[in-house]
Amino acid sequence: MPLNPFLLLLSSFLIVYFVTKWRYRPCGKKTLPPSPPKVPILGNLHQLSALTHRSLQSLGRKYGPVLLLHFGNKPVFIVQSAGVAMEIMKTNDLMFADKPTSRTTDKLFFDSKCHAPRPGLDVNTGDDIVAGGTDTASATLEWAMTELLRHPAVLKKLQNEVREVLEGKRDITDSDLEKMHYLKAVIKETLRYHVPVPFMARVARDNLKVSGYDIASGTLVIINAWAIGRDPASWSEPENFEPERFLNTPVDFRGQDFGLIPFGSGRRGCPGITFAMASVELVLANLMQKFNWDLPDGRKGEELDVMEHPGVTIHRKNPLFAIATDHC
Ligand code: HEM
Numbered sequence: 001m002p003l004n005p006f007l008l009l010l011s012s013f014l015i016v017y018f019v020t021k022w023r024y025r026p027c028g029k030k031t032l033p034p035s036p037p038k039v040p041i042l043g044n045l046h047q048l049s050a051l052t053h054r055s056l057q058s059l060g061r062k063y064g065p066v067l068l069l070h071f072g073n074k075p076v077f078i079v080q081s082a083g084v085a086m087e088i089m090k091t092n093d094l095m096f097a098d099k100p101t102s103r104t105t106d107k108l109f110f111d112s113k114c115h116a117p118r119p120g121l122d123v124n125t126g127d128d129i130v131a132g133g134t135d136t137a138s139a140t141l142e143w144a145m146t147e148l149l150r151h152p153a154v155l156k157k158l159q160n161e162v163r164e165v166l167e168g169k170r171d172i173t174d175s176d177l178e179k180m181h182y183l184k185a186v187i188k189e190t191l192r193y194h195v196p197v198p199f200m201a202r203v204a205r206d207n208l209k210v211s212g213y214d215i216a217s218g219t220l221v222i223i224n225a226w227a228i229g230r231d232p233a234s235w236s237e238p239e240n241f242e243p244e245r246f247l248n249t250p251v252d253f254r255g256q257d258f259g260l261i262p263f264g265s266g267r268r269g270c271p272g273i274t275f276a277m278a279s280v281e282l283v284l285a286n287l288m289q290k291f292n293w294d295l296p297d298g299r300k301g302e303e304l305d306v307m308e309h310p311g312v313t314i315h316r317k318n319p320l321f322a323i324a325t326d327h328c
Pocket of ligand 1: 099133134136137140196197199200201261262263264265266267268269270271272273275276277
């Protein structure tokens with residue numbers, strides 16, 4: 001029987017079609033984290049307020065500690081738990097050694113070169129890095145003073161410690177600071193409760209799994225250190241300012257305790273940590289030693305607001321006014 005050329009052509013097409021489909025089928029379904037519903041063009045951007053760290057915390061409470069959001073059509077992994085942050089910044093440190101360069105995400109979340117040069121500031125990089133470090137250190141002091149004024153018992157306890165260690169001496173040395181355990185606890189609690197730089201960013205160098213989820217090469221991962229500092233899974237009574245939680249514990253902010261990562265962690269963690277802490281400790285100890293502190297107009301501590309101004313570094317929204325009187 002002669003072969004029908006039409007049938008021959010059709011069967012060749014079908015063979016080519018099925019073979020191609022089989023060869024290029026997606027290799028297994030990807031496991032992705034929960035994703036809040038998105039809208040066309042914006043993706044999930046409409047769910048983020050100017051205080052993005054707080055919007056993400058709320059989404060995390062609803063959907064879980066790892067989220068997949070879309071900024072426009074760009075997928076972004078959001079991490080808001082200490083354990084998953086450790087998987088990114090320690091277990092897979094090398095795979096996440098890159099930071100993003102995209103200008104959109106820069107504007108939304110952070111300066112890609114970290115908090116060092118502030119967006120729009122056109123000065124040489126060396127000066128910029130120190131200026132950025134000063135900005136974060138001043139935010140830390142601003143929040144520390146805010147919480148001390150809001151908690152007069154903590155302020156008194158800290159002043160007593162500083163003055164007892166110094167025994168009337170005016171100049172403060174490194175060895176004096178070493179003895180001020182409560183001072184260090186107050187600073188740690190400030191950095192937990194008011195993480196000055198809320199976001200750390202990484203880009204996946206290759207496809208990998210984190211916390212059971214598939215992350216594709218090139219995906220942006222954002223770690224919300226601010227939300228981790230207030231996560232009840234890591235901290236008891238996280239919304240209370242209690243420096244005592246840091247007494248008699250080795251928990252520290254140097255990047256090994258992932259519930260407290262105000263300086264990030266791993267090979268892209270903050271290199272200015274020792275310098276920053278030395279300045280914050282010295283300034284705060286001086287403020288405690290040399291002055292007594294009150295709020296203006298006889299206002300009570302709890303009346304002092306803690307409203308935040310959005311930015312790469314989170315500062316107070318309203319300036320902090322306090323009355324300093326000399327302590328002889
Ligand atoms: C309280 C003060 C400071 C805080 C809270 C802070 C926080 C941070 C954070 C969260 C990062 C990103 C880390 C990561 O992605 O894992 C960072 C990076 C960085 N910090 Fe700081 N920082 C402070 C002070 C300083 C100072 C004083 C300097 C310099 C004198 C400095 C220089 C840098 C630089 C250059 C980077 C970029 C590191 C990189 O991308 O590899 N920081 N800092």
